[in-house]
Amino acid sequence: xxxxxxxxxxxxxxxxxxxxxxxxxxxxxxxxxxxxxxxxxxxxxxxxxxxxxxxxxxxxxxxxxxxxxxxxxxxxxxxxxxxxxxxxxxxxxxxxxxxxxxxxxxxxxxxxxxxxxxxxxxxxxxxxxxxxxxxxxxxxxxxxxxxxxxxxxxxxxxxxxxxxxxxxxxxxxxxxxxxxxxxxxxxxxxxxxxxxxxxxxxxxxxxxxxxxx
Numbered sequence: 335x336x337x338x339x340x341x342x343x344x345x346x347x348x349x350x351x352x353x354x355x356x357x358x359x360x361x362x363x364x365x366x367x368x369x370x371x372x373x374x375x376x377x378x379x380x381x382x383x384x385x386x387x388x389x390x391x392x393x394x395x396x397x398x399x400x401x402x403x404x405x406x407x408x409x410x411x412x413x414x415x416x417x418x419x420x421x422x423x424x425x426x427x428x429x430x431x432x433x434x435x436x437x438x439x440x441x442x443x444x445x446x447x448x449x450x451x452x453x454x455x456x457x458x459x460x461x462x463x464x465x466x467x468x469x470x471x472x473x474x475x476x477x478x479x480x481x482x483x484x485x486x487x488x489x490x491x492x493x494x495x496x497x498x499x500x501x502x503x504x505x506x507x508x509x510x511x512x513x514x515x516x517x518x519x520x521x522x523x524x525x526x527x528x529x530x531x532x533x534x535x536x537x538x539x540x541x542x543x544x545x546x547x
Contacts, residue, residue, distance in 0.1 A: 422521040426472055429517065429529065432510050433465040439490045439506055443499045446492055450499070457539050464532050471525060504543040511536035 440458040444451040492499055514533035518526045 422525060423472075425517045425520045426468065426525065429514060429532070430465065430468045430472065432513060433461050433468060435490070436461045436506055436510060437465065439503060442490050442492055443503060447496050447499055450496060454503075457542070460535055460539070464535070467528060468532075471528070500543050504540045507536045507540040507543065511540065 437458065440454055440461065444454055444458070490502075493502055511533045514529045514536070517529050521529060
């Protein structure tokens with residue numbers, strides 16, 4: 335048996351030292367110190383958000399992020415200015431209206447005087463071709479103030495008798511030819527060439543209508 339320690343040490347002191355060494359060997363923590371996590375055991379921590387709460391937050395953030403570009407683009411939209419009408423728009427629509435009136439006049443004469451239909455058919459065909467070409471040059475929507483290129487033609491009033499009906503057609507052809515000639519200075523070169531061709535054709539029609547059948 336080992337001799338008992340001498341001096342001021344008592345059995346109680348030896349037993350306390352023995353317990354200290356055993357605690358340190360078992361836990362690896364110096365005796366008298368609290369175990370990890372015990373120092374803040376009395377402090378309350380904020381609970382972690384539940385899965386439902388996390389999904390809700392993500393949904394809100396996603397909606398906000400998606401809405402920002404839309405709001406930004408809407409704020410940048412500005413009303414577009416109306417395009418400035420070209421000076422030749424009214425001239426072109428006037429030529430279209432003239433051709434429609436001539437077509438209506440030829441149709442009325444042919445209906446009133448069936449014997450003239452064969453004579454007038456080639457001239458009527460020319461005017462239909464003129465109308466088609468002129469309408470191809472028109473660009474709708476140039477401005478809200480532009481006249482319509484296809485107004486409803488007014489039913490012409492015909493004089494009685496074939497000779498007078500032919501005279502009415504001849505007068506209308508001469509007036510149309512003169513109008514296209516006046517318009518040459520108000521339109522671009524390409525359209526001016528078309529107007530000149532139409533004017534020449536209508537003058538030729540007037541000559542044919544004035545010749546004896």
